[in-house]
Amino acid sequence: xxxxxxxxxxxxGILVCSSCDSLxxxxxxxxxxxxxxxxxxxxxxxxxxxxxxxxxNVNNNTNYFEDRGDSFVPGMEGGPSxxxxxxxxxxxxxxxxxxxxxxxxCNLLLKYSEQINxxxxxxxxxxxxxxxxxxxxxxxxxxxxxxxxxxxxxxTESDSKQQLPRAPKEDVMDQVLSDINRAIELFPESGFKxxxxxxxxxxxxxxxxxxxxxxxxxxxxxxxxxxxxVAADAASAGTSLEEDFENIFDNESKNGREIIFxxxxxxxxxxxxxxxxxxxxxxxxxxxxxxxxIAFARSGARSQYAPSPKLQSxxxxxxxxxxxxxxIIEAVAPGDVSIGWFDNKMRGSVNAGNRxxxxxxxxYRLAEMILFKAEALAALNRTGExxxxxxxxxxxxxxxxxxxxxxxxxxxxxxxxxRFREFYLELKRWPDLLRFHFGGTIDVYGEVPNLSGTxxxxxxxxxxxxxxxxxELKQTDGYEK
Numbered sequence: 001x002x003x004x005x006x007x008x009x010x011x012x013g014i015l016v017c018s019s020c021d022s023l024x025x026x027x028x029x030x031x032x033x034x035x036x037x038x039x040x041x042x043x044x045x046x047x048x049x050x051x052x053x054x055x056x057n058v059n060n061n062t063n064y065f066e067d068r069g070d071s072f073v074p075g076m077e078g079g080p081s082x083x084x085x086x087x088x089x090x091x092x093x094x095x096x097x098x099x100x101x102x103x104x105x106c107n108l109l110l111k112y113s114e115q116i117n118x119x120x121x122x123x124x125x126x127x128x129x130x131x132x133x134x135x136x137x138x139x140x141x142x143x144x145x146x147x148x149x150x151x152x153x154x155x156t157e158s159d160s161k162q163q164l165p166r167a168p169k170e171d172v173m174d175q176v177l178s179d180i181n182r183a184i185e186l187f188p189e190s191g192f193k194x195x196x197x198x199x200x201x202x203x204x205x206x207x208x209x210x211x212x213x214x215x216x217x218x219x220x221x222x223x224x225x226x227x228x229x230v231a232a233d234a235a236s237a238g239t240s241l242e243e244d245f246e247n248i249f250d251n252e253s254k255n256g257r258e259i260i261f262x263x264x265x266x267x268x269x270x271x272x273x274x275x276x277x278x279x280x281x282x283x284x285x286x287x288x289x290x291x292x293x294i295a296f297a298r299s300g301a302r303s304q305y306a307p308s309p310k311l312q313s314x315x316x317x318x319x320x321x322x323x324x325x326x327x328i329i330e331a332v333a334p335g336d337v338s339i340g341w342f343d344n345k346m347r348g349s350v351n352a353g354n355r356x357x358x359x360x361x362x363x364y365r366l367a368e369m370i371l372f373k374a375e376a377l378a379a380l381n382r383t384g385e386x387x388x389x390x391x392x393x394x395x396x397x398x399x400x401x402x403x404x405x406x407x408x409x410x411x412x413x414x415x416x417x418x419r420f421r422e423f424y425l426e427l428k429r430w431p432d433l434l435r436f437h438f439g440g441t442i443d444v445y446g447e448v449p450n451l452s453g454t455x456x457x458x459x460x461x462x463x464x465x466x467x468x469x470x471x472e473l474k475q476t477d478g479y480e481k
Contacts, residue, residue: 038112041123047109048127052197054102055134056263059361062274062305062427063094064145064460069429070310070448071420075277075303076284076340083460084305086450090464090479096146099138106135107155122188129186133198133206136179140210143172144431146476147459151175165472173214180207191238195255195262196360202261204235205364208372213431215379216439228376232369235260239366241396246326249359251349260364267349267356275425276357277304278343280331288331288339295329295347297355306341307424310449314420318399327424345425367393367422374415379439383411393418412441434458 037043066072067083074080082092109131118124142149148166153175180203187200208231215224242248242258255262265273279301285294307328315324331339346359374389383406390411391401402414416436419428437444437458444458445451457478467473 038115041116041118044109044113044116044124044127047105048130051102051105051109051131051134052264054098054105055138056265056270056361058098058102058138058141059263059363059427060270060272060274062277062425064141065427065430066425067430068448069433071308071424071429072278072305073308075306076280077302078304080305084450086448086454086456088456088461088479090461090467090475093461093463093479094145095463095466096142096149099142100152102138103135103152104155106131106138107153110135111155125186125188126193129183129200129203130198132179132183132186133203136176136183136203136210137206139172139176139179140206140213143169143176144213144434145460146462148172148476150473163470163472166474169218173210173218176210177207177214180210195259196264198261201235201237201239202364204231205260205369207231208235208369209364212372212375213435215376216435222380225376225380229373232372232376235364236366236369241366241392243396245323245396248362248365249346251347251359254360258366259360259362260366260369262363263361265358265360267351267358270358272300273346273348273357273359273361274427275343275346275359276301278306278425279303279355279357280340280342285331285339285342287333289334290329290332293329293344294331294342295344295355297348297357299354300357301355303340303342307343311420311424312341314417318397320398320400321421322398323421327421343425362426367396368428371415371419371422375412378408378411378415381408383408386411386415390415390418393422397421409441412436412439416441 062072063081063083067081068086072080072084082088083094088094110128113124113128116124139149139151146166147169149172150164151167151172152164183198183203184200184207187203190200192199192201208228211220211224211228211231214220215222215228239260240257242256247253247256248258250256264270276297280294280296280303281301282296282298284303285291285296288294312328315321315328325344327343327345328341329344330341333339346357348355348357348359350356370389370392374386377383377386377389387402387406394400394402402411404410404414416432419432423429423432433442433444433447436442437447445454455478457476459476459478461476461479462473464475467475
């Protein structure tokens with residue numbers, strides 16, 4: 001997978017011409033170069049690698065799924081984002097163009113694959129399945145960030161293409177599930193070929209995630225929750241929990257036994273992991289008595305954020321919790337003076353005296369499938385079974401079985417709290433808070449300090465410039481002038 005960048009650069013040089021003010025301002029593609037390019041199996045394979053590169057870029061970011069939550073406070077360098085400040089407007093709104101860039105290229109591959117024959121049909125089916133998976137995952141991201149979004153299912157290849165309005169959230173959800181089911185049908189093997197590429201287990205993991213959102217945010221049904229359990233079990237096949245929590249993110253054991261799907265990173269290709277935003281430069285911690293335990297770097301680190309006091313307190317609930325020291329760390333100067341708190345979860349690799357933040361981005365792993373099942377069971381009011389699943393994660397963490405109240409809300413709160421500890425900095429917290437908020441378990445305005453006392457909308461606005469260019473688009477509810 002190390003050749004993503006070179007291949008992607010070559011493909012873009014061949015296919016992409018000037019951008020235009022079309023539906024989503026994505027690059028249009030010349031029919032002439034399309035006819036020249038889409039000739040062989042190798043063309044499809046190379047193009048798929050290019051899509052993976054863009055897919056990695058849009059997922060290598062805390063802005064959408066962490067910043068608006070309660071995991072961070074400002075760190076030592078730079079200021080927090082507008083998303084963290086809950087100060088989003090149509091002038092500083094996050095832009096969805098990079099997400100639609102991924103979708104554009106998925107649409108191109110799906111369209112032009114029809115004219116290419118493979119010697120082995122299973123190889124073509126696998127490429128198509130991976131493409132449907134990435135399109136589904138990207139639309140799911142759009143759905144969780146913006147709610148209603150345009151459903152673009154054909155590639156933009158000319159300036160005259162019709163501009164589309166935002167489709168209702170329910171229609172976007174239907175398309176996501178359609179793409180996932182198509183991917184599951186197409187994958188020729190039931191297991192993994194490479195965990196840094198989509199697979200049938202990864203598609204089932206995505207399906208479980210999507211169905212939980214449907215059930216709790218979009219007024220789904222108990223049938224959706226039952227399907228979550230089936231999908232989570234299917235995704236878990238062939239995996240097992242790591243005994244040592246640290247091994248999940250260790251570069252020496254990339255794609256270990258717990259991983260279902262990860263996004264490949266390597267310092268020689270792509271080493272600017274989003275977790276570097278919570279890592280210190282060496283100058284800040286050089287005098288710490290525990291400097292050898294801290295994942296500092298001479299360059300590439302920027303402690304823009306620090307783990308929040310709320311997160312620290314959740315980790316301190318159990319002195320025996322093995323995840324705490326492997327997730328966050330306090331730099332301490334002589335005299336027991338605190339220098340600051342930093343991330344310690346995704347430590348990257350050391351080469352030639354410097355640290356590179358190139359741990360893989362873990363998208364789905366077995367622990368999440370277990371907690372997905374627990375969440376679905378609790379929502380079905382099968383709290384005893386939910387606790388059984390929850391205790392599997394607590395056992396690995398060495399914090400003992402759950403002994404709290406067994407009513408539905410109490411168990412759901414315990415699951416959400418466990419997810420906070422287990423998946424800190426894995427781009428899960430904001431969607432988790434929204435899911436449990438819309439599901440009636442919590443009030444997100446009481447959980448996130450920067451939301452307290454506000455009526456800030458929970459979906460993001462879109463930039464005014466996009467509405468100016470496409471009159472079919474309407475601003476997100478709550479952000480209208």
